[in-house]
Amino acid sequence: MKFGIAVLIFTQGLLFGRELSSGDSTALTSNEIRLYSDVTIDSSQVSVNTIRILGGSLNVYGTVEGQITVVGGDIHIFPSAIINGTIISIGGEVHRDPSAQITGKIIEAGMDQGLIYRETSSDSTRSIKDDQEKSDFFQRKDVWYHTEPGIIAYNRNEGLRFAPLYWNWDRGNQSRIRLSFSFGYRFGSKEFIGRTTVEAVLFNKQHVTLFTSGFKTSLTDDEWRLPESENTWAGLLGRQDFYDRWDETGLEAGFSLNFKRLKLKTRYVKADRSPIQVTNEMWSLTNSNRPLRSNLITENRDMESIISAAAFRTTGYSPVSTGFAVLTEVEWLLKSNGLSDPNFRLFSMILGGWEMSEGIIFRGRGILGRSSEAVPAYRMFGVGGLGSVSGHRYKIQSGSTMEQVNLELVFTEEFTQKGFLFKIFYDGGKAYSPSTQPAEMLQGAGFGFGTSKKDGLGIGFNVARALDDKNPVESTVRFNYNF
Numbered sequence: 281m282k283f284g285i286a287v288l289i290f291t292q293g294l295l296f297g298r299e300l301s302s303g304d305s306t307a308l309t310s311n312e313i314r315l316y317s318d319v320t321i322d323s324s325q326v327s328v329n330t331i332r333i334l335g336g337s338l339n340v341y342g343t344v345e346g347q348i349t350v351v352g353g354d355i356h357i358f359p360s361a362i363i364n365g366t367i368i369s370i371g372g373e374v375h376r377d378p379s380a381q382i383t384g385k386i387i388e389a390g391m392d393q394g395l396i397y398r399e400t401s402s403d404s405t406r407s408i409k410d411d412q413e414k415s416d417f418f419q420r421k422d423v424w425y426h427t428e429p430g431i432i433a434y435n436r437n438e439g440l441r442f443a444p445l446y447w448n449w450d451r452g453n454q455s456r457i458r459l460s461f462s463f464g465y466r467f468g469s470k471e472f473i474g475r476t477t478v479e480a481v482l483f484n485k486q487h488v489t490l491f492t493s494g495f496k497t498s499l500t501d502d503e504w505r506l507p508e509s510e511n512t513w514a515g516l517l518g519r520q521d522f523y524d525r526w527d528e529t530g531l532e533a534g535f536s537l538n539f540k541r542l543k544l545k546t547r548y549v550k551a552d553r554s555p556i557q558v559t560n561e562m563w564s565l566t567n568s569n570r571p572l573r574s575n576l577i578t579e580n581r582d583m584e585s586i587i588s589a590a591a592f593r594t595t596g597y598s599p600v601s602t603g604f605a606v607l608t609e610v611e612w613l614l615k616s617n618g619l620s621d622p623n624f625r626l627f628s629m630i631l632g633g634w635e636m637s638e639g640i641i642f643r644g645r646g647i648l649g650r651s652s653e654a655v656p657a658y659r660m661f662g663v664g665g666l667g668s669v670s671g672h673r674y675k676i677q678s679g680s681t682m683e684q685v686n687l688e689l690v691f692t693e694e695f696t697q698k699g700f701l702f703k704i705f706y707d708g709g710k711a712y713s714p715s716t717q718p719a720e721m722l723q724g725a726g727f728g729f730g731t732s733k734k735d736g737l738g739i740g741f742n743v744a745r746a747l748d749d750k751n752p753v754e755s756t757v758r759f760n761y762n763f
Contacts, residue, residue: 355373700729
């Protein structure tokens with residue numbers, strides 16, 4: 281044991297002794313922070329110090345501007361991490377997510393097979409070990425052709441949806457070809473669902489991907505309101521469903537372009553759309569007699585369409601950090617029974633955050649929707665309700681045009697120092713069709729409390745009320761940020 285420690289110390293001096301012997305001799309003495317336990321850099325944190333961790337592990341969600349040396353422990357670099365400085369690993373393993381941005385250096389020195397030295401920097405996107413190069417043609421976190429479905433979902437149409445199978449076959453992430461497969465069952469409508477997708481990467485740099493897919497699944501235009509997992513909780517706890525959805529069975533094929541932070545995708549879809557009947561046997565812990573909304577789609581439709589999407593986000597964007605993200609999707613409906621002319625539907629959303637001071641985040645979201653007035657009722661835009669304009673009924677306004685803004689000021693647990701966060705928020709929006717009188721702007725405001733976790737809100741409680749309206753105060757339990 282003593283010999284192993286001595287070897288590690290000797291290796292560190294051998295590899296980095298030149299750096300220590302030149303320049304400021306106090307760089308790793310008086311200005312160095314030494315820690316002897318696990319260290320976590322949260323997504324909202326920026327590490328600018330020189331740190332040495334002896335025997336503990338390092339978990340990086342945030343930004344590293346300085347130098348961190350880890351002796352004997354593992355290093356985990358997560359998708360939101362930004363490495364502008366230097367991380368040095370001696371005797372441990374480095375687990376790096378492909379989505380993490382590395383413009384600095386990651387230096388590894390191991391003793392498992394003699395001396396193995398590996399360096400990852402901004403001009404080296406592949407790891408080198410024993411002169412063997414490995415290239416991951418697919419970056420799992422970035423693929424958006426066949427996303428992993430939630431294992432369990434619960435809603436007024438499908439009842440309990442159970443989808444336990446999700447496989448990717450690609451020769452251990454080394455093949456240019458990937459076969460993805462997911463499979464599940466709807467207990468409400470008593471039918472099987474699933475998707476099979478084949479993807480092919482054309483070049484080593486992964487910029488161009490072709491894909492084709494066969495599927496039977498449920499689709500919705502309301503996923504921007506709240507995550508499906510939170511919608512499931514709304515159904516279980518309060519017999520509520522904030523999605524309008526339909527069944528789609530068919531084939532699609534397309535291509536995508538991936539330029540790190542910018543992603544583009546275009547696909548041709550030929551499918552049959554049909555309603556999923558509402559199940560009145562939906563069980564809930566409370567409000568068991570609450571009536572369920574009927575379907576907006578009432579008949580089967582054979583359709584062909586072309587759908588294009590573009591997504592962009594700045595480095596390190598997250599709900600509680602400075603940055604922004606943009607998503608735009610345009611759909612051209614080429615053919616459908618009962619459709620005399622092709623029509624289109626455009627949805628664009630921008631989200632942004634600004635850390636005004638340590639622990640104080642100003643967040644905003646803007647949504648713009650446009651479509652032909654000939655689109656069917658179930659594809660119209662709707663405003664009002666949870667995830668849209670608080671304090672108003674669900675989709676109290678609808679039409680071919682939508683404008684919406686959501687703002688909130690978050691005081692995080694780091695600021696309150698009380699183990700919970702506090703927020704105040706404002707919502708505004710309207711939906712209408714140009715052929716009719718433009719609707720009045722719906723407005724709502726409120727406040728909330730909650731706890732946070734590394735990937736979002738843990739649990740929260742919101743109180744909201746519609747402005748210029750006599751509606752009662754609305755209180756909701758949240759498992760996600762307002763947006």
